Amino acid sequence: MDGAHDMGGVAWSGPVIPEPNEPVFHAEWERRAFAITLAMGMPGGWNIDMSRFAREDRPPDDYLGKSYYQIWLAGLERLMLERGLIAPDEVKAGKPLHPAKPVMRKLTPEGVAAMLHRGGPTERESNGPARFASGDRVRAKVIHPPTHTRLPRYVRGHVGMVERVLGCHVFPDSNATGAGENPQWLYTVTFDGRELWGDGSDQGLKVSVDAWEPYLERV
Amino acid sequence: MTDHEHDHHHHDHDHSELSETELRVRALETILTEKGYVDPASLDRLIETYETKVGPRNGARVVARAWSDPDYRSRLIKNATPAIAELGYAGRQGEHIVAVENTPALHNMVVCTLCSCYPWPVLGLPPVWYKSAPYRSKAVKDPRGVLRDFGFELPEATDIRVWDSTAEIRYLVLPMRPKGTEGWSEARLAELVTRDSMIGTGLPKQPNEVN
Numbered sequence: 001m002d003g004a005h006d007m008g009g010v011a012w013s014g015p016v017i018p019e020p021n022e023p024v025f026h027a028e029w030e031r032r033a034f035a036i037t038l039a040m041g042m043p044g045g046w047n048i049d050m051s052r053f054a055r056e057d058r059p060p061d062d063y064l065g066k067s068y069y070q071i072w073l074a075g076l077e078r079l080m081l082e083r084g085l086i087a088p089d090e091v092k093a094g095k096p097l098h099p100a101k102p103v104m105r106k107l108t109p110e111g112v113a114a115m116l117h118r119g120g121p122t123e124r125e126s127n128g129p130a131r132f133a134s135g136d137r138v139r140a141k142v143i144h145p146p147t148h149t150r151l152p153r154y155v156r157g158h159v160g161m162v163e164r165v166l167g168c169h170v171f172p173d174s175n176a177t178g179a180g181e182n183p184q185w186l187y188t189v190t191f192d193g194r195e196l197w198g199d200g201s202d203q204g205l206k207v208s209v210d211a212w213e214p215y216l217e218r219v
Numbered sequence: 220m221t222d223h224e225h226d227h228h229h230h231d232h233d234h235s236e237l238s239e240t241e242l243r244v245r246a247l248e249t250i251l252t253e254k255g256y257v258d259p260a261s262l263d264r265l266i267e268t269y270e271t272k273v274g275p276r277n278g279a280r281v282v283a284r285a286w287s288d289p290d291y292r293s294r295l296i297k298n299a300t301p302a303i304a305e306l307g308y309a310g311r312q313g314e315h316i317v318a319v320e321n322t323p324a325l326h327n328m329v330v331c332t333l334c335s336c337y338p339w340p341v342l343g344l345p346p347v348w349y350k351s352a353p354y355r356s357k358a359v360k361d362p363r364g365v366l367r368d369f370g371f372e373l374p375e376a377t378d379i380r381v382w383d384s385t386a387e388i389r390y391l392v393l394p395m396r397p398k399g400t401e402g403w404s405e406a407r408l409a410e411l412v413t414r415d416s417m418i419g420t421g422l423p424k425q426p427n428e429v430n
Contacts, residue, residue, distance in 0.1 A: 007355040008332035008383065016354045016368040018415075022346050024270050029244040034269075034344075035262035036248060043256045048387075052334060068335070068350045070240060077247070086250055094246035100254035107257065112264040119310040122387040150385045152332050154359060166315075166388060186386055197360055204378035207359045210386035 001053075001146055004060035008154040009197070030069045037076050043103035046079050048120060049176035053148040054078045124183035126168040130213070132187055136162045137219040140189070140211060148176035151215045155207075159219050160191040163208060171212055185213040274343035277308045278391060279412035281341055282423075283405040285318075286396040296320060299391060303341060313340035313389050319382065320393045321419075326373055328365070328419030329382045329390040330358035338389035342414060349418065359383055369420045392419040399426045 025031045041051075055075035056063065066074065080086045083101075090097050107115060132138060140155040150172045166186040174182035193205030251257045281303055285292040295302040299318040303309065316338055319327040331337065332355045337345040348354050357365050362379050366372070373379060382390045394416040400408060410429045415421025 005333055007352055009360040010352075010356045014353045014357075016348050016351065016357065016365055016420075018348050018369060018420075019346065024274070024344055025266075026347070027241070029241045031266045031270075032244050032248055032262060035265040036244070036251060036257060038265050039257045039261050040251065056334070064352065068347065073240070073244065073247075085254075085256065086247075090250050091243070091246065094242070094249065096250050096253045100256065103256060106255065107261045109258060109260040109264045112261055112268065115311075116265075116268065117310040119312065119314045120387075121314040123315060150333060152383065152385060154332070164317075166386070169386060172386075186388075188388075202361070202363060202379065204375075205362065205381070206378070207381045207383060209383045210388050212386070 001057060001148065002144055002153065003056045003058070004063040005056035006153050008152045033069045033073045033076075037072050039107045040076060040080065040085075042105045042107045042115070044079060044083065044085065045104070046083075047175055049148055049170075049172040050079065050178070051075060052172070053176045056148075122170040123167045124170060124181065126185070127183070130165055130185040130187075132162045132165070132185070132213070132216065132218070134162055134165060138162055138187075138189060138216040139219050140209075141215055141217055143215070145173065147173065149173050149215075151211060152209060154196060155189075155191060155209055155211075158191055158195050160189040160195070160208075162187045163190045164188040166210060169212070171214070173212075173214070187211055187213070187216070189216065269339075269344050273339060275341075275412075275414035275417065276409070277306070277343075278338070278341035278414070278417045279409040280306055280405070281308070281318075281391070282393060282412045282417065283409035285393055286400075286408050287405050292393075295393065303391075308340040310340055312336070313338045315388045316341070316391055317382075317388055318391045318393050319380070321395050323395070324376075324378060326366075326377050326379050326419065327382065327390075327392045328358060328362050328379065329384060329392060330355060331384040332356070332359055333385060336384035336387075336389065338391050341391055342417060346414070365420060369415065371422060392417050394423050397423050397425050 055071050085101050087098055137159060139159050140151060140157065142157045143151060166188060168183045169186040170181040171184040174180055188208050189211045190206050190208040193201035196207060252259055285295050295318045299316040303316055321327055335345050335350040337349060359381050362381050363373055384390060397411055411423045413421050413423060416423045
């Protein structure tokens with residue numbers, strides 16, 4: 001979706017302000033929000049693409065007005081509400097009012113290290129040959145799906161070169177809607193700065209995105 | 220309104236809503252715990268992991284090994300995920316890692332314009348600036364300007380390459396080894412490796428900056 005999350009190249013870029021000796025978390029609630037989000041993945045059963053969509057699918061003022069972990073929290077609440085794991089009146093009341101929904105799995109303290117170590121690899125067996133090879137010139141398609149996509153706006157319609165073939169990976173555009181993993185070939189596609197930003201661009205700039213085959217067409 | 224002002228405004232905004240957010244998180248944890256979906260001890264374990272075990276010191280060890288051992292460096296550049304796993308770092312948000320090497324001719328910088336993708340096993344959780352609108356918008360358009368925000372000027376003759384982490388591939392920058400470190404042990408070299416040098420928004424420390 002064309003949301004406020006898709007920030008590459010937008011005009012309101014100002015100075016980046018690093019924080020010296022920044023702590024991992026800035027408040028206790030951030031710690032808990034982070035951990036609850038990770039822990040709920042197991043009983044919740046959603047995937048990372050559904051999580052990302054739940055965070056980004058909101059009006060710009062909402063997305064931009066929330067801090068990072070406030071967005072996580074809002075995304076998590078939405079995923080849980082959609083699945084009936086919690087109800088709106090419970091969030092309001094701050095306590096459970098309805099019976100729990102049976103869940104398949106729960107994260108135990110002993111299971112934390114294994115869960116993190118396992119992660120969520122996205123590479124899958126290919127079900128056909130890759131359409132593109134390193135060195136091929138490709139155009140990022142002009143698409144504006146209302147659903148989740150990982151093709152940023154600033155490359156759409158622009159021509160780049162396939163630099164690496166990264167294997168066959170879970171396709172977020174399908175995975176986010178529950179339509180299945182639908183693995184697709186994934187490529188690193190590199191664009192010249194001037195192709196993206198015009199003649200005023202830094203002469204020595206190249207930018208790459210990782211793009212799935214359905215995002216690309218041969219030039 | 221400058222971005223600096225915006226930043227302050229944002230903090231004030233956070234502050235006024237802090238208690239509300241705090242209460243909401245507390246309420247959620249209560250609901251989820253009482254419903255049996257989460258175990259608070261698991262939450263403690265997760266927090267402890269990312270506050271004390273997983274962070275940029277891991278990545279610094281990888282870089283120092285690559286600076287010291289040419290064979291390791293080759294393995295890292297060729298296929299970073301197993302090379303990094305040799306040092307025991309693997310898993311969530313680092314399932315598929317690619318290492319990109321800085322040279323005098325080329326400087327690499329990593330961003331996630333769409334969210335906050337970052338190689339957790341080697342760098343830990345991303346800093347606030349990495350997730351912020353200014354970085355996510357500016358890095359792909361004016362990366363030299365970003366470097367100036369971080370206080371250094373990239374030589375004109377050095378090309379710049381930005382890696383936007385739009386898929387589940389995570390990028391680790393292998394910075395150049397500082398001069399004057401011949402004969403240093405890996406442990407000593409690792410002290411030079413900053414988090415930002417592995418994102419590409421900084422350089423390693425110079426020998427005279429450490430003991």
